[in-house]
């Protein structure tokens with residue numbers, strides 16, 4: 027009897043709390059600033075069920091129904107969805123310490139929980155701290171010596187990948203997306219640490235259990251778990267940012283939340299080991315001997331007596347970087363630099379194989395500029411002459427943006443789309459829609475790299491690398507890598523697609539499956 031009464035009291039409290047929550051939720055909704063059209067939100071989830079379809083984030087569905095300036099909710103968080111180029115001009119201006127500098131609010135509990143708020147670059151709201159990291163990042167990654175070194179690394183990785191392809195023979199079905207992820211992983215890893223990761227070799231060994239290629243001792247014990255964890259780390263950014271705590275902790279979902287947390291902490295521990303080993307290498311290198319010029323060594327020596335960065339840091343930031351800060355920067359290089367390039371490459375192959383005329387034109391340019399010998403090496407200067415290849419990359423990115431949505435928020439009240447918005451409004455730019463908007467692009471659905479050759483100005487309307495002060499600092503490196511990879515693949519191989527590309531959109535657009543056959547070209 028007592029127990030029944032107690033349960034009844036608990037139920038009563040629960041119901042009252044629920045009614046208060048729902049009433050408050052809808053009070054906030056009906057009194058919101060500048061009501062726009064958009065789907066009606068539900069308590070707790072908002073419009074999650076309408077923007078996520080088959081695990082894919084699809085704000086385009088909202089735009090199609092509610093227009094270029096509209097809104098939707100995730101939980102109780104309101105997002106203003108911007109779907110045309112005019113609406114984002116102010117946000118994309120590179121203004122120092124401008125009002126749209128940050129992507130997220132200072133109090134985002136999810137990003138705090140996963141340890142991503144105000145660290146590194148991506149979710150760093152502390153302008154001075156961000157500026158220090160950014161300066162360092164830009165000076166290293168965008169510097170011609172670093173990119174020249176990467177041109178060599180990318181060619182070496184491709185040669186290694188081909189060696190394995192040759193062993194399999196021409197009738198093999200290759201899971202292109204898996205090969206290319208490992209190829210970019212090896213390339214980025216060697217340029218950032220001077221150490222080989224052997225991700226390609228490990229993958230080859232996994233596919234051929236009877237014919238193992240022997241591997242020397244590596245700094246990285248488990249390259250496939252490492253790649254999986256980088257993947258989870260990238261996903262954690264969207265997941266912890268967007269999914270409300272209450273949903274993350276629902277029975278069933280909680281296990282998945284824990285899985286992501288475990289992967290991220292596994293990655294952090296392993297990155298710490300790499301840093302430790304690099305520190306040891308530096309301390310064991312005699313003082314009169316030159317240190318390696320990789321990115322990790324730069325991070326670890328900046329503002330020390332062995333600084334190899336030629337004082338990239340400025341007088342305001344004159345302290346060495348702690349291991350924690352190095353860990354954050356290094357994880358951002360891995361998370362931002364591998365998936366983005368490998369997924370771009372998969373979508374490019376898919377487009378080119380479905381558009382033989384553009385492919386032919388691209389191959390002609392490659393052969394004209396790099397020569398007919400498919401084994402000859404090339405330089406950064408050679409790659410910079412590949413204009414049609416660049417147009418192809420832009421066009422693929424226009425149609426299948428790797429970052430199909432970008433978030434920004436305003437730190438002071440601002441006017442966007444004719445409405446004045448209070449500070450801390452979330453704006454979501456639908457890059458997918460903006461880059462396919464029929465009011466700017468002729469035949470937007472058609473793959474046509476020539477549009478950039480005929481009208482070079484329109485390149486500025488493609489936001490492959492975002493915009494403003496936070497535009498991707500890896501853009502020169504990424505463009506070089508994509509051009510080089512397209513050139514090495516297409517000057518030597520005929521690619522046969524064995525089915526449609528399968529993919530989805532999570533934190534970024536991802537290729538989940540691309541099966542191909544690779545045959546050496548007949549004329550070679």
Ligand code: HEM
Nearest residue numbers: 147148362363366367428429491492493496497498500504
């Ligand atoms: C095809 C390859 C790539 C694509 C499509 C890409 C795209 C982007 C985009 C769209 C942004 C957001 C910009 C904005 O908010 O306006 C971004 C930011 C960023 N990217 Fe990339 N990226 C690529 C490769 C790389 C590489 C190779 C690196 C580093 C090695 C890198 C490092 C970063 C970092 C650190 C940020 C955050 C910058 C900040 O907040 O200040 N990315 N990237």
